[in-house]
Each structure stands twice: as C-alpha cells, then as structure tokens.
Amino acid sequence: MPPSAAPSSRSSNVDPAELAKFQALAARWWDPESEFRPLHEINPLRLEWIDARASLAGKRVLDVGCGGGILTEAMAQRGASVLGIDLGERALQVAELHALESGAAVDYEQVAVEALAQREPGAFDVVTCMELLEHVPDPESVVRACAMLVRPGGWVFFSTINRNAKAFALAIVGAEYVLRLLPRGTHEYEKFIRPSELAAAARRCGLEAVEVTGLTYNPLTRRYRLDADDADVNYMMACRRTDPLGALDR
Numbered sequence: 001m002p003p004s005a006a007p008s009s010r011s012s013n014v015d016p017a018e019l020a021k022f023q024a025l026a027a028r029w030w031d032p033e034s035e036f037r038p039l040h041e042i043n044p045l046r047l048e049w050i051d052a053r054a055s056l057a058g059k060r061v062l063d064v065g066c067g068g069g070i071l072t073e074a075m076a077q078r079g080a081s082v083l084g085i086d087l088g089e090r091a092l093q094v095a096e097l098h099a100l101e102s103g104a105a106v107d108y109e110q111v112a113v114e115a116l117a118q119r120e121p122g123a124f125d126v127v128t129c130m131e132l133l134e135h136v137p138d139p140e141s142v143v144r145a146c147a148m149l150v151r152p153g154g155w156v157f158f159s160t161i162n163r164n165a166k167a168f169a170l171a172i173v174g175a176e177y178v179l180r181l182l183p184r185g186t187h188e189y190e191k192f193i194r195p196s197e198l199a200a201a202a203r204r205c206g207l208e209a210v211e212v213t214g215l216t217y218n219p220l221t222r223r224y225r226l227d228a229d230d231a232d233v234n235y236m237m238a239c240r241r242t243d244p245l246g247a248l249d250r
C-alpha cells in the first residue's frame, strides 16, 4: 500500500516500503504479544535511561517516528508534555485512540521531522528518535532536523542498530529467523549505523554525543537489559545540542 499523501514537500526522506511495513501492522501496536513486543519490553528500560538524564517532568518533548505511542505515552506519564510525530497515518490513528482511553497528555501530528524543524526550531527541551534511523533513506537529515528542533543545551536521544557481523547474526538472523521476535524483513543490514557514524553525524549537526548504552537480549531468560559495555547490536545514544539557535537553521 502506498504511503498516505505526503504532508509537505519536505517529506521526501521516506522509504514507502518501510512505511508500508508498519502501516500493515498498525492495529497491533498496543498488543504486548504482537510484533511490537520487543518495543513494549524495552520501553521501561529506555524510559528510565532518558528520564535519568533529561528529567522529563515539566519538559516539552518531541518523539520522532513515534509509531503507536508506546514511548510517547510513557514519557507523558512522567510529567512531560509530548508531541509524537510519524508519517504512518494508521499508527497515528491508533496512538490517538489509545491516548483518549489512557488520558495521556500527548498530541500527535503527521508531519515530516524536517518540515517541523522549519516550523518550530528550538521548540523542544528533549527530542527522542527511537528505532527510526535504520528505516529512512537519509538518516543524517533526521539527525539534523532533531538537532534543529531541540533548544541549545537540550537533549536528543537516538536508538538504532550497530553494523557488524554480530549485529547481522543477532538482529537479523536471530531475531527474525530463529527466535522470530520480529517479522522477516523488518531490518536491512545495510541500513544499520555504527555508534561512531552516528556520533560523527551528530557532531556535524551541532550535537555532542555524550553517552552510549547497549540494549541486550538474553534468549534464555527472554529479558532485555541495558549494558553500557555492549553496544554491539542494539544501542541508544544521548546527545546534547551545543550549537546556538540559528546556527543550524539554514
């Protein structure tokens, strides 16, 4: 199915096949036993990691590529006012319905991050961009837009998948074929991003990468945990905006 109408001319950084994969699964976003189970399971871990650094209560937060709102709502429950954006129309419908039921203080909008960056530069204290970079044609364009959207001194959190033989073995062969945690074809190896590459892209965009942590999965206990010494496969990176307002807004 083709993606829904592009909301603006600045949303060309999208792979229609990637969006279609998520559109097809959208009804199951809040089913903790579904294809989205890994996201539900890592959610408390990433929420804690983000909150411990950025103190979410009272903050204005943007969640880029929010999907059904799993992290978006959790951050709102910590007292942040959160805007979730995505280009998947169905995911946003599901997210909005769920927020109505849960009463979470969230807003959702179908807009490209690059377009929002033009409209509201420096408007957010915290920007999160989880499990999105490995699905877009030009990840650095997303990094740059996130950098523009956060205020100077504010936090940007990314998560993605490292690119090496172990990541191929665990994130693709293991997760999609052996353990079947994710549908086959969820991830493409070429789109994985090394932490050094992400840190370099962040630096070019006026962000300083301050911390990285790995997110590991133990197939025996079926548990995820944070491991600061093992970013070989899934990892998160915390960055702060060093550039003043206006420096990036070219």
Ligand code: SAH
Residues within 6 Å of the ligand: 013, 014, 015, 018, 019, 022, 023, 039, 064, 065, 066, 067, 068, 070, 071, 085, 086, 087, 088, 091, 112, 113, 129, 130, 131, 132, 135, 136
């Ligand atoms: N960040 C959420 C969801 C990750 S799944 C979480 O971690 O819980 C990836 C999401 O990226 C999907 O919701 C998909 O619709 C969205 N997506 C894919 N390509 C996109 C693009 N180019 N721009 C914005 N969102 C995109």
